[in-house]
Amino acid sequence: MALTVRRSNGVIVEYGGEGIALDASSGALDYPVFVTHAHADHAAAFKHPHLVKYSTEPTYRLLDTLRWRRLRNWSPIYLGRKVRVGDLEVTAHNAGHVLGSVQFEVTSPEGTVLYTGDFSMGNSYTMEAASPVGCDLLVIETTFGAPMFKFPKRREVALEMVRWAVMEAIPAGRIPTFRADSIGNAQEIISLFNSLTNVPVVTARSASWVSDTYRSYGHSLDFVDADSPEGQELMESGSCALIAPKGAKLEYENLETALASGWAAIMRNRARAFPLSDHADFRELLSYIRRCHPKRVLTFHGGALTRGFASYVRKRLGIDARPLTRREETLMGPVSKREVRLKACAEMLAKAVRIPGFEYTEPWLVREMARKGFTRGETEAALRRLLELGVLENTPTGVRLV
Numbered sequence: 001m002a003l004t005v006r007r008s009n010g011v012i013v014e015y016g017g018e019g020i021a022l023d024a025s026s027g028a029l030d031y032p033v034f035v036t037h038a039h040a041d042h043a044a045a046f047k048h049p050h051l052v053k054y055s056t057e058p059t060y061r062l063l064d065t066l067r068w069r070r071l072r073n074w075s076p077i078y079l080g081r082k083v084r085v086g087d088l089e090v091t092a093h094n095a096g097h098v099l100g101s102v103q104f105e106v107t108s109p110e111g112t113v114l115y116t117g118d119f120s121m122g123n124s125y126t127m128e129a130a131s132p133v134g135c136d137l138l139v140i141e142t143t144f145g146a147p148m149f150k151f152p153k154r155r156e157v158a159l160e161m162v163r164w165a166v167m168e169a170i171p172a173g174r175i176p177t178f179r180a181d182s183i184g185n186a187q188e189i190i191s192l193f194n195s196l197t198n199v200p201v202v203t204a205r206s207a208s209w210v211s212d213t214y215r216s217y218g219h220s221l222d223f224v225d226a227d228s229p230e231g232q233e234l235m236e237s238g239s240c241a242l243i244a245p246k247g248a249k250l251e252y253e254n255l256e257t258a259l260a261s262g263w264a265a266i267m268r269n270r271a272r273a274f275p276l277s278d279h280a281d282f283r284e285l286l287s288y289i290r291r292c293h294p295k296r297v298l299t300f301h302g303g304a305l306t307r308g309f310a311s312y313v314r315k316r317l318g319i320d321a322r323p324l325t326r327r328e329e330t331l332m333g334p335v336s337k338r339e340v341r342l343k344a345c346a347e348m349l350a351k352a353v354r355i356p357g358f359e360y361t362e363p364w365l366v367r368e369m370a371r372k373g374f375t376r377g378e379t380e381a382a383l384r385r386l387l388e389l390g391v392l393e394n395t396p397t398g399v400r401l402v
């Protein structure tokens with residue numbers, strides 16, 4: 001039984017009839033789901049109460065803080081400790097992306113798969129960088145997997161943000177307002193203002209809730225919620241910086257708004273934007289791959305701009321790479337179309353011979369499988385396979401279940 005990886009709502013890893021789902025978004029599969037972090041596009045399994053879910057405790061707390069409901073069927077997974085599912089073993093490693101974020105190393109008797117989820121390679125104001133994990137098959141996110149994504153040093157971005165707030169916005173009587181993801185960048189901004197300035201930081205709605213959770217895990221963040229009396233006073237005084245989730249409605253008139261996001265790297269001059277990213281950029285992705293020493297690389301989680309990333313991996317690193325699709329992949333390469341059909345044929349044959357002890361003749365089985373769209377050759381090959389596996393045995397007139 002081969003170790004296989006494929007895409008279906010999330011990433012599916014299967015071995016010997018067992019399987020797990022990574023960052024799955026739908027309840028269609030009943031495999032246990034391992035969730036890398038609390039961003040909504042990765043944590044959607046928590047919307048399905050019946051699914052068995054694993055995540056770190058901070059990830060669970062963040063979802064709870066963000067008012068996700070019915071968070072049932074959850075078990076914590078700890079950094080460096082293993083969870084067993086059949087012959088698969090799952091180990092969590094720091095991903096350096098946001099509070100509680102991890103990568104999953106999945107080992108089988110045949111080899112190891114590393115699924116990065118979202119990850120970051122630089123130490124930031126709030127997170128420690130991800131460290132590479134040796135693996136055979138690397139499934140890597142490519143959110144910023146194109147050469148145009150080259151992020152400046154974090155400290156340079158931080159100084160630029162502070163300069164704009166303190167030298168431009170505040171002296172002009174405006175409140176510098178950063179629109180940022182409430183998990184990750186919001187806390188980075190609080191932390192960098194705390195360490196580089198004396199400017200009080202005010203946070204709005206979910207940015208406050210999430211920052212409270214960071215605090216409960218020992219992050220020293222100094223901020224005030226916009227709706228508290230102290231926050232209202234600061235907003236009236238005008239000498240503070242405001243951090244608000246991207247979509248939140250704000251009822252103030254003297255705001256000077258800027259975006260803080262990795263996407264700012266390609267937004268030149270269109271709007272005030274700072275390239276503060278919690279993902280690896282193009283060069284970091286390549287260097288991370290090199291340091292994990294995989295035999296093959298499968299890419300996921302990019303868009304139109306990063307479609308060509310796998311070809312950079314092949315050309316620059318000489319490692320087999322391709323985008324992860326619904327097609328099954330093994331440590332050696334993609335499973336062929338013929339192999340996929342053979343597997344399906346063998347599964348149906350095993351169902352067709354379901355009466356124990358009863359003998360089935362080959363011509364009858366060939367006719368049965370033909371009705372389901374399989375050729376004589378496919379049925380014969382599938383029969384041979386089931387005989388080899390010991391599922392069926394030969395009889396004088398045909399085959400029967402063992």
Ligand SMILES: [Zn+2]
Nearest residue numbers: 037039097118
């Ligand atoms: Zn994320």
Ligand SMILES: [Zn+2]
Nearest residue numbers: 039041042118
């Ligand atoms: Zn993501």
